[in-house]
Amino acid sequence: MASLILHYAPQSRSLGSLVLLEELGAPYDLHVMSLNDGDQRQPAYLAINPMGKVPAIVHNGALITEQAAIFIYLADLFAQAALAPAIDDPLRGPYLRWMVFYGSCFEPAVVDHSLQREPAPKRRSPYGSYDEVLAVVAAQLAKGPYLLGERFSAADVLWASALNWTTHFGVVPLLPAFKAYIDRVTSRPAYKQATAKDAELLARQEEGS
Ligand SMILES: N[C@@H](CCC(=O)N[C@@H](CS)C(=O)NCC(=O)O)C(=O)O
Numbered sequence: 001m002a003s004l005i006l007h008y009a010p011q012s013r014s015l016g017s018l019v020l021l022e023e024l025g026a027p028y029d030l031h032v033m034s035l036n037d038g039d040q041r042q043p044a045y046l047a048i049n050p051m052g053k054v055p056a057i058v059h060n061g062a063l064i065t066e067q068a069a070i071f072i073y074l075a076d077l078f079a080q081a082a083l084a085p086a087i088d089d090p091l092r093g094p095y096l097r098w099m100v101f102y103g104s105c106f107e108p109a110v111v112d113h114s115l116q117r118e119p120a121p122k123r124r125s126p127y128g129s130y131d132e133v134l135a136v137v138a139a140q141l142a143k144g145p146y147l148l149g150e151r152f153s154a155a156d157v158l159w160a161s162a163l164n165w166t167t168h169f170g171v172v173p174l175l176p177a178f179k180a181y182i183d184r185v186t187s188r189p190a191y192k193q194a195t196a197k198d199a200e201l202l203a204r205q206e207e208g209s
Pocket residue numbers: 011012013014035040041052053054055065066067068103
C-alpha cells in the first residue's frame with residue numbers, strides 16, 4: 001500500500017486531485033466513497049476527516065484537506081514533475097496567489113451567486129463581488145495560455161477542473177477565455193485518464209446500488 005491515500009468520490013471536487021496525481025505520476029491508493037450513499041458522513045470517514053468532505057489526502061499519516069492545500073502539497077512533494085515553481089522562482093508568488101484565490105475568492109463567490117444570496121457590500125465581502133472575481137480570472141487567462149503565462153502548473157489543474165464543472169452546471173458563464181483554457185487542460189492525457197477512472201468508478205457504484 002502506498003503511503004499516500006486520496007479519499008475520493010466520483011463526480012465531485014475530488015476529480016481535480018486525481019488529475020493532479022496523474023499529472024505528477026505519483027503513486028497513490030484511492031479510497032472511493034459514494035456521496036449519494038452518504039459514505040462521507042459515516043463515522044469511519046469522519047474519524048479521518050471530521051468535515052466529511054472530499055477531496056482529502058493522508059500522507060504518511062498526516063491529513064491534508066482543502067483543494068488548494070492538497071495541490072500545493074502534492075506539487076511540492078513530487079517536485080520532479082515541475083508543476084510547482086520553486087520557492088526562489090519569481091513565479092512562486094503568482095502561483096500561490098492563484099492557488100489561494102481559488103479557495104478564498106472563487107469558491108465563495110460562486111457558491112453565494114449560485115444560491116442567489118444577497119451580495120454583501122463590496123468592502124465587507126472577502127472577494128469583492130462575483131463579477132469582479134470572474135473578470136480578474138478571465139483577464140489573466142486571456143493572456144494565457146496558462147495562469148502563469150507559458151508555464152503550465154498545478155494551479156492550472158485546479159482551475160481548469162473547477163471552471164469545467166462550474167461552467168458545466170451553468171454557475172459560471174462559459175466565457176471564450178474560459179472555454180479555450182478548459183479545452184487546453186482537459187485535452188491532456190492525465191485529465192482524460194482521471195475522467196475515465198471517475199466514470200468507471202461511478203458505473204461500478206451504480207451497478208452495485
Ligand atoms: N473546501 C473544500 C470543499 C470540498 C467540498 O465541498 N466537497 C464536496 C464534494 S464536491 C463534498 O465533499 N460534499 C459532501 C458533503 O458535504 O456531504 C475543498 O476545497 O476541498
